[in-house]
Amino acid sequence: MLGVAVYLVFFLIVVTIYAIMVMGLNLQWGFTGLFNAGVVGFYAIGAYGTAILIGPDRAALIGGFEMPFVVGLLGGAIAAGAAGLVVGLATLRLREEYLAIATFGIGITIQLVALNFGALTGGANGLIGLPRPYFDLFAVSNAYNLAYLVCVIMIAGLIYLALERVVQSPWGRILRAIREDVTAARSLGKNPTLIRLQAFVLGSAIMGLAGGLYVGFIGFVSPIDFLPILTFQIWAMLIVGGSGNNRGAILGVLVVWGIWTASGYFIGQIVPPGYQSQAGSIQAILIGLVIVMTLLLRPRGLIGEEESVSSHARKRAQQAYKKKPEP
């Protein structure tokens, strides 16, 4: 029974961290229509950024500044945001898919840096023995995990509330205006490139924050945690729940991570040991099918975006509906 509870806490921490990433992607794609094909890259930048800032001082490594966790977390998010700024500046004034191509490049490049720049990232072994924040306050590691879960959920909740406020604000309305019709937005005196850049950098920083939270939870980073499949998983989570809706995004995380975990479990049970790696691609095929089928059959996702109409227009429409004579 305890085993199940321990696993559940672990599962929920991962789900919550992914939900934060999906909310970052939702700001980029769901609200602003920006395609980020290198989600894992921004997550990795945040994770490594945090790890380098909080890590213990080691002679062989450049990093290890022994900073407090909160500073590391913010530093990781800022680093991810800065990476978003670099690709955003290069691509956002151009054809839309250039951003997709450039972010795909970030994803690949970050993995190369993680593997090869050993002096900073620890290479293939990664950075181990990172301090877990306030670990000493707890006698049992399970209790610590539970507390960490509560913290992560609170952070995710804060981000959710903040994003809900932001997308309802005038700035958020410009985001959707740009997504729907750039020319119209520009003719109203808005600067689409600048606004897109702001949304993209903010989304990237949120993904970086998720990376930092992951590091605080597991206490090490290595390139294995940042495989390209993660980008596809996050996308599947967003599209299944319904992009443009943060509640849908969170539902999508549960559904997709559930499918992923369950299919992994069944493959582990059924397939003989020698073929596990080969059969593991079934999991990735499921993710690919989820993405393509959702785009084809239910592009709005499970919940989908709520219609947003100005309150005046809605009132007028209701009055017009009431006045309509009975047939």
Added chain:
Amino acid sequence: MLQALADGLLTGAIYALGAIGLTLTMGILRFANFAHAEMMTWGAYMALGVLTAFGLPTAPLGPLTFGWPLLLATVVACALTVALALLIDWLVFRRMRDRVGHLTLVFASFGIALLIRNVVHLIFGGRATYYTTELQIAVRVLPDLRIMPDQVFTLSLAVVLVIAVHQFLQRTPLGLSMRAVSENPSLAVINGVSLARVVRWTWIVGGALAAVAGVLYGVAVQLRPELGFHLLLPLFAAVILGGVGNVVGAVVGGVLIGLIESFSVLVIPAGYKLAIPFLVLLVVLYLKPTGLFGGTSGGR
């Protein structure tokens, strides 16, 4: 130095073949097809599948490591890759064209890339394989330049195919329609060009070239399910460097990317080689986003 030049030309020739198909897709179908490089993976593995399934002998042809069976298998692989491209278009892209924003097509191709890569992984396994186990001795052409017969073959075939595609686009009525759609689809349709036919032929040409490029990559390097995944960035860089929709540009871009990669290894650790196309891409996008030769209107 000379060796880096030769290696760069070889890689560049393979990039060029892949980039032609990608630039046609981006110019004519007007979306960045993330699944294009996976068609190279598919083509390369289909050739391997044909060789294994029919137990064809791998007797080498002259000084090459492979013989006529691989050439035959490549032809079959081209057909199977074209079939896959047309099937995907019929199942997915056709339903989305003109109905949704073109970024949704990019998104769909992104998901399809994952599907193709993992279907190949599921069927053939993840280990690196080769078409033959024949060893080949490099011929010393100059004091500091060694070339393998396979490399000469690869380069010659690439040159022949590039010239053939160029002639096809410049001289035939079909090639003219394809260029017309790339320049201005509505005007082309008004003038009686069949959009469906142009779309079909874009997939046929792009798919067949991708299959050949995949096989040549398998001959020159090795076969892995991640083959296409790692080629995607160089291909995109080549297409944008040459100007989107511009076939000659894609060829020059491919060769340039191959050369830059090959020479960069003289300066930076080899582990970062894959990041070079990304850096080139960023520089091009900052300085000259229309590419060296300017794209067609589909590129803008």
